[in-house]
Amino acid sequence: MLMRVPTVDPKRDKLIRHFEKKLAYFQRIPSHRREDEAADEGEATCRSMLAELRAPRSGARDDASSTRRLDAWLDAIEENGSDQG
Secondary structure (H helix, E strand, O other): OOOOOOOOOHHHHHHHHHHHHHHHHHHHOOHHHOOOOOHHHHHHHHHHHHHHHHOOOOOHHHHHHHHHHHHHHHHHHHHHOOOOO
């Protein structure tokens, strides 16, 4: 019986750690500051990105397009300086 070995993707693992850290940050924001910090939106975005990153991969084409979307999103964050949590 052949067992399939999961592929190691350090970039994907780094993104998962990043979004887990950001999710924890947004969850720690007290209720009276959540609106000012856009915590609900940030938390929803982190959950969405984590779900996409943790989803089983269906093929190389899907992985490449998903990685490009994530890369573009992270580039936009770095350019705008909006990732300060």
